[in-house]
Amino acid sequence: MSELDVDAHIKNFGQKIEEAGIIDEYFLTWEYEKYGGSRTDFYNPNDDNPMRLALFLSFMDVTSLEEAMKPYYKRLKSVKYLASMGRTMIFMKIKEMTPDGMVNHLITHPADAELLGYERKTDGEFKIPDGTTIRYNMKNRFGPEGVKKIDRVILMTMVKESGTPSL
Numbered sequence: 692m693s694e695l696d697v698d699a700h701i702k703n704f705g706q707k708i709e710e711a712g713i714i715d716e717y718f719l720t721w722e723y724e725k726y727g728g729s730r731t732d733f734y735n736p737n738d739d740n741p742m743r744l745a746l747f748l749s750f751m752d753v754t755s756l757e758e759a760m761k762p763y764y765k766r767l768k769s770v771k772y773l774a775s776m777g778r779t780m781i782f783m784k785i786k787e788m789t790p791d792g793m794v795n796h797l798i799t800h801p802a803d804a805e806l807l808g809y810e811r812k813t814d815g816e817f818k819i820p821d822g823t824t825i826r827y828n829m830k831n832r833f834g835p836e837g838v839k840k841i842d843r844v845i846l847m848t849m850v851k852e853s854g855t856p857s858l
Contacts, residue, residue: 725802744785745803748778751848759844763832772820775808776828781845782807783825790829791822 727743728734733750736742756777764770782803783793797804797819804817811817829838 726806727802730806743803743806744782745778745800745806748781749806749808751778751781753777753848755848756841756844759841760833763828763837771810772808772818776820776825777841777845778807779825780829780841781849784842784845789822790825793825794819794822 726746728746730746730749734740734742736747753774757773760773760777761767779793779797782788783790786793786796788796797807797809797817801817804819805811809817809819833841
């Protein structure tokens with residue numbers, strides 16, 4: 692069989708699978724198993740239709756949170772993880788986790804690390820800061836006043852995202 696024939700067979704096979712809807716069903720099943728829902732179709736979670744916290748946070752626009760965090764960094768160009776750090780802070784507060792507990796959770800639940808926006812390294816693992824880094828950011832870099840300011844921005848962002856009238 693020539694190379695052109697193999698390419699034609701592959702293309703034909705791909706078209707038949709696509710027509711049968713097998714790939715879409717397989718992908719949706721895989722996506723729901725990995726993330727606990729669709730990464731593209733947002734819905735308002737409720738008691739009958741819950742959503743994993745990391746998936747919910749992946750839909751959140753954290754631009755205002757990033758802006759609140761920027762003044763606390765001296766070398767802003769070297770910081771690539773403001774959005775993921777902001778989502779991590781929200782996750783930690785809601786789940787009542789310590790920085791070390793959060794790191795352990797992200798290591799054992801890589802889908803959550805992906806949903807929170809952490810970058811994937813070449814070996815497939817995620818670049819997750821250690822507990823000391825998260826603790827340093829909260830205690831030293833932001834300090835009590837910075838954390839309060841960031842908490843207000845988190846609250847305003849969550850109210851905005853939920854569509855609830857402002858407080």
